[in-house]
Every structure is written in structure tokens, then in C-alpha cells.
Amino acid sequence: MTGLHLLIPEYLLLAGAIAALFIERVSGREGAGAALGAVVALAAAIAAVVIGAQGAIAGGMLALDAVAVTVRVAIAALTAVYLLWLVGRGMGPERSREAVAFVLFAALGSMLMASARDLIVLFISLELATMPAYVLMGYRRNDERNLEGALKYFLLSMTTSLILLYGLSFLFGIAGSTSLVAIAAAPPAGLLGTFASVFVFIGLFAKMSAAPFHFWAPDAYAGAPAGSVAFVSTVPKLAGTAVMVNLATALVPHAPVLPAVLALAAVTSMLLGNLAAFPQTDIRRLMAYSGVAHTGYVLLALSSATPAGYAAAVFYTIAYVVPSMAITLIAAEEGTALDDLAGLVVRRPAVAWGSVVLLLSLVGVPPMAGMLGKLFAFTAAVSAGRLALVIVAVVMSVVSAGYYFRILRPIFFASRSDAPVLASSRSAAVAFSLLVAATLALGIAASPLLSYLGVRFF
Amino acid sequence: MSLLQPVGVVSFMALAAVLFSLGLYGALSRKSAVMVLMSLELMANAVNINLVALSRFTAPAEMTGQIFAVFSMVVSAAEIGLGLALVLALYRRSQTVELDAMQELKG
Numbered sequence: 001m002t003g004l005h006l007l008i009p010e011y012l013l014l015a016g017a018i019a020a021l022f023i024e025r026v027s028g029r030e031g032a033g034a035a036l037g038a039v040v041a042l043a044a045a046i047a048a049v050v051i052g053a054q055g056a057i058a059g060g061m062l063a064l065d066a067v068a069v070t071v072r073v074a075i076a077a078l079t080a081v082y083l084l085w086l087v088g089r090g091m092g093p094e095r096s097r098e099a100v101a102f103v104l105f106a107a108l109g110s111m112l113m114a115s116a117r118d119l120i121v122l123f124i125s126l127e128l129a130t131m132p133a134y135v136l137m138g139y140r141r142n143d144e145r146n147l148e149g150a151l152k153y154f155l156l157s158m159t160t161s162l163i164l165l166y167g168l169s170f171l172f173g174i175a176g177s178t179s180l181v182a183i184a185a186a187p188p189a190g191l192l193g194t195f196a197s198v199f200v201f202i203g204l205f206a207k208m209s210a211a212p213f214h215f216w217a218p219d220a221y222a223g224a225p226a227g228s229v230a231f232v233s234t235v236p237k238l239a240g241t242a243v244m245v246n247l248a249t250a251l252v253p254h255a256p257v258l259p260a261v262l263a264l265a266a267v268t269s270m271l272l273g274n275l276a277a278f279p280q281t282d283i284r285r286l287m288a289y290s291g292v293a294h295t296g297y298v299l300l301a302l303s304s305a306t307p308a309g310y311a312a313a314v315f316y317t318i319a320y321v322v323p324s325m326a327i328t329l330i331a332a333e334e335g336t337a338l339d340d341l342a343g344l345v346v347r348r349p350a351v352a353w354g355s356v357v358l359l360l361s362l363v364g365v366p367p368m369a370g371m372l373g374k375l376f377a378f379t380a381a382v383s384a385g386r387l388a389l390v391i392v393a394v395v396m397s398v399v400s401a402g403y404y405f406r407i408l409r410p411i412f413f414a415s416r417s418d419a420p421v422l423a424s425s426r427s428a429a430v431a432f433s434l435l436v437a438a439t440l441a442l443g444i445a446a447s448p449l450l451s452y453l454g455v456r457f458f
Numbered sequence: 459m460s461l462l463q464p465v466g467v468v469s470f471m472a473l474a475a476v477l478f479s480l481g482l483y484g485a486l487s488r489k490s491a492v493m494v495l496m497s498l499e500l501m502a503n504a505v506n507i508n509l510v511a512l513s514r515f516t517a518p519a520e521m522t523g524q525i526f527a528v529f530s531m532v533v534s535a536a537e538i539g540l541g542l543a544l545v546l547a548l549y550r551r552s553q554t555v556e557l558d559a560m561q562e563l564k565g
Contacts, residue, residue: 120526127533134540138547147548152557154544155494158537159485162501165530166478169508169523176517178526 016040088425149223164203193254269296304384470511
């Protein structure tokens with residue numbers, strides 16, 4: 001028994017992606033593809049919960065451990081919520097059925113990536129997750145600015161994919177095997193291990209937009225439709241964290257310098273991301289820099305190189321992508337400049353107050369998810385002896401309040417007469433409230449989730 | 459030191475490193491999108507040489523590295539196809555493939 005039936009969530013997404021291309025033609029209803037995709041992704045999330053942790057499957061090429069299961073469920077659930085939003089809002093002037101298919105393909109790639117324990121599977125699923133993103137980023141194909149952003153995103157993303165692949169080829173050389181388990185068990189590889197970790201982690205830092213390899217992110221996001229950014233900048237990052245956890249586990253024995261490298265990238269990301277976010281006036285650019293900063297906190301947790309740190313990194317990633325997606329979705333509805341949000345509290349009070357919850361969670365105010373995520377990340381880092389870094393992180397969290405409140409100012413203290421009249425959409429409203437509710441609920445569900453990940457903090 | 463000594467894994471890896479560096483330099487410095495795509499292909503081929511050489515010298519019986527190289531070729535062909543589609547779509551709009559001519563997004 002190879003356990004291939006345990007991949008039912010992945011099969012569901014694959015079937016859904018193909019069906020989404022045709023269902024609007026067959027049923028003749030706009031939005032049917034997105035609705036189908038949302039249902040399929042929800043079913044995949046439920047199936048992933050039911051299947052749970054199973055250990056190694058498919059001859060050891062994939063493994064469903066606690067981290068993989070958590071990330072899998074989170075990816076499928078977030079994809080479902082995103083597609084639910086897409087049912088109501090669509091992709092602007094373009095038809096949305098291809099977008100639904102690409103979103104499902106990217107989610108499928110991300111889910112496989114999180115459970116991959118083999119370099120070939122890892123690389124193929126990484127590409128399956130990134131290639132649809134190129135198309136989504138350039139979705140308005142009649143908009144020159146949009147195409148430029150997509151081309152630049154593509155060129156940089158492919159460069160970093162190849163740097164990562166070059167690192168994987170050295171990683172293969174360590175044990176003469178593509179299995180991560182065999183690589184971790186091989187005798188220390190010296191120079192080969194250092195080469196492998198340098199290239200692999202440069203590639204991963206760039207994919208996760210960690211400083212100093214983050215420079216593509218603000219431009220790429222500002223050139224893309226905000227609706228695409230909401231997906232591309234969040235869901236694949238969940239898989240990225242899981243991959244970093246798996247590769248760090250395999251590589252730390254071969255490259256003892258790796259935790260220090262992670263710590264260095266963490267501190268640069270936290271400083272650069274938080275400070276560069278201040279002068280931004282475009283919500284997509286602001287959220288891109290905020291993403292750099294949050295990746296810094298994730299790397300801080302990873303740099304402890306302990307199971308507690310890895311679990312904290314996974315939890316922090318979930319806690320940060322949920323509100324991040326919701327804020328970007330508001331930008332997709334209202335307009336991407338900060339001033340476009342003016343007077344939102346009068347026009348749409350529920351969204352305005354919801355965004356208060358989201359932003360407080362991103363700053364790290366209790367009792368939201370972000371605060372607990374930071375607490376776990378910092379605890380793991382302190383117990384690994386990185387007190388100085390944690391002090392930087394705490395100071396930077398306080399600083400981050402400054403630019404998150406810059407989003408709130410126009411919402412509450414400005415007015416706008418030329419605001420676009422949005423058609424009310426029940427599915428988009430439900431999707432937004434689900435994201436807000438998840439931000440609150442993750443704070444409460446944090447302890448059970450972390451004990452599932454095998455860590456007890458207090 | 460004879461010139462006719464057998465070629466070892468280090469020679470192949472050095473060749474791959476040179477090709478990879480050339481490709482990376484080209485990808486970061488070239489102004490034409492088509493030339494950047496060609497530089498990316500060079501990097502992809504460097505990786506393939508590395509994989510095949512390491513496979514031959516560390517685990518010749520299993521051939522996993524060679525299989526990895528086949529997969530990587532397919533993936534990079536698909537990526538280049540997607541990239542050329544983007545370049546073409548942009549060329550139809552703006553009649554240029556020069557990255558410098560694209561001034562709309564700045565730092």
C-alpha cells in the first residue's frame with residue numbers, strides 16, 4: 001500500500017481546477033467556476049482534516065506530519081475563502097474562470113510542497129505553485145503596466161527558482177539521493193553542505209520576500225491587480241514556511257552556520273520591512289513591505305532550529321497571512337491608494353471595524369492571533385539564546401503600529417465624495433467576515449493547534 | 459600532472475559554476491527581455507550539468523540525478539514558454555522588449 005488514497009484533497013483540487021475551466025460554459029452562469037472552486041477547496045480542507053497525520057507515504061516521497069497537515073488544511077481553507085470572495089467580485093474587467101483554475105493549481109502545488117520529502121517532488125510542486133502566479137499577476141492582459149509588472153515578476157522569480165534549483169543539485173550531491181531523510185542522515189558534508197544551504201536559502205528568501213532579496217516584491221505587487229496579490233502574496237507563503245522547516249531540518253547537520261544566516265536575514269527583514277513601509281501610499285506596496293517584516297519574524301522563529309521554533313514559525317505564518325489577505329481584499333474592492341479608503345466607516349461600517357481587528361492583529365495586540373504568534377516566535381528565539389534579536393523584534397513591532405494606523409486614519413478621519421458604488425455581494429461579505437473571525441479564533445485556538453504541532457509553551 | 463588524467467567530478471562542477479555565473483550575470487545585467495530569457499536558460503543548463511555529474515560520480519547505479527535533470531529540463535522549457543508569451547503580449551502593446559523602456563514601475 002503506497003497510501004496514494006491519502007492524497008484525496010489534492011485530487012479534489014486537480015479535478016476542481018479542470019472542471020472550473022468548463023463549468024461556466026456549460027451552465028452559462030457568471031461566477032459558477034469560482035463557486036465550484038470554493039466548494040471543492042472547502043471539501044479538500046475537510047478531507048485533509050479527516051485524513052490527519054499519517055507519516056511517510058508514496059514510498060517516502062511525501063510525508064504527512066503535523067506541520068504538513070496544519071499547512072495543508074490552512075492552504076485549502078484560505079483558498080476556499082478567497083474563491084468565495086471571487087464569486088462576488090470577480091477579476092475586474094476580465095472573465096474569472098481561468099483565474100479560478102490557476103488559483104486551484106497554485107493551491108495544489110502549495111499543498112504538495114508542504115508535504116514533499118523528495119527534492120524532485122519539492123521542485124516540481126514549487127513550480128506548480130509559482131507558474132500560475134505569473135499568470136495571475138499579469139491577469140489584465142490589456143493593461144500595459146500590469147504586463148510589465150508580471151514580466152518583471154516572472155524574470156526575477158525564475159532567476160530565484162534557478163538559484164534554488166542549483167542549491168538543490170548540491171543537496172542531491174550530499175547523499176547521492178533526492179530523499180530529504182537520506183540527506184539529513186548522511187555524514188556531515190562540509191563544503192558541499194555550505195554551498196547547498198547558501199543557494200537553497202537565497203532562493204527561499206527571495207520566494208518568501210525576506211530582505212535583502214525582497215526588492216522585487218513591492219514593484220511586482222504594485223503592478224498587479226490587488227485581487228491577485230491577495231492570493232499570490234499569502235497562500236504560497238504557507239507552503240514556503242513548511243519547506244523552510246523541512247529543508248532546515250535536513251540541512252542544519254551539514255551547515256552549522258545556517259541558524260546564524262537565518263537570524264541575520266530575520267533582523268534585516270524586520271528592520272527594512274518595517275521602516276520602508278512608512279512612506280508608502282499604495283496599499284499593495286505597504287502590504288508588500290509589511291510582508292517582508294512578517295517574514296522576518298518567521299525567520300526569527302526558524303533561526304532557533306528547535307521543534308518549538310519550527311512550530312512557532314508555522315503558526316506565525318498562518319496568523320499573519322489571514323489578516324494580510326483580508327486587507328488586500330479591501331484594497332481590491334475600494335481602490336489601491338490609501339486615500340481611496342477615505343470615509344469607509346460611513347460607507348461600510350462593518351468592513352471598517354473589521355479592518356481594525358485585522359490591523360491590531362498584524363501589530364500584535366492581544367487577544368488576536370498575531371500577538372500569540374509573536375509571543376511563541378519570541379519565546380522560541382529567547383530559549384535559543386537570541387535575546388538581542390528579540391529586543392529588535394519587539395521594538396519593530398511597536399514601530400509597525402505607526403504604518404498600520406496610517407491605513408486606519410483615512411478610514412475613520414477622512415471623507416470622500418467620489419467613492420465608487422460597490423454592488424453589495426453576500427459571498428464577498430461572508431468571505432471577509434470569515435477572515436476576521438479566523439483572526440480572532442486563531443488567538444483562542446492557538447494552544448490546541450500548537451500542542452497538535454507537538455509543542456507546549458507554557 | 460598530466461593533461462590526460464581522467465576528468466573528475468570537480469571539473470564538471472567547475473564548468474557548471476562558470477556557466478551558472480555567466481547566466482546569472484546576463485540575467486541581472488542584460489537590457490533586452492529576450493537576452494535575459496537566454497541567460498536564464500544558461501543557468502538552467504548549468505544546473506543540469508551539475509545534477510548529471512553528481513549523479514554519475516556519487517550514485518551511478520540509481521540515476522536519480524539524471525531523472526531529476528530530465529524533470530528540470532521539462533520545467534524550464536515550460537517556464538521559458540510562459541515567459542515568451544508574456545514578452546509577446548507586452549510587445550504587442552508597446553512595440554519593445556527592452557526592459558529599460560519600461561518606466562512605469564519604479565523602485
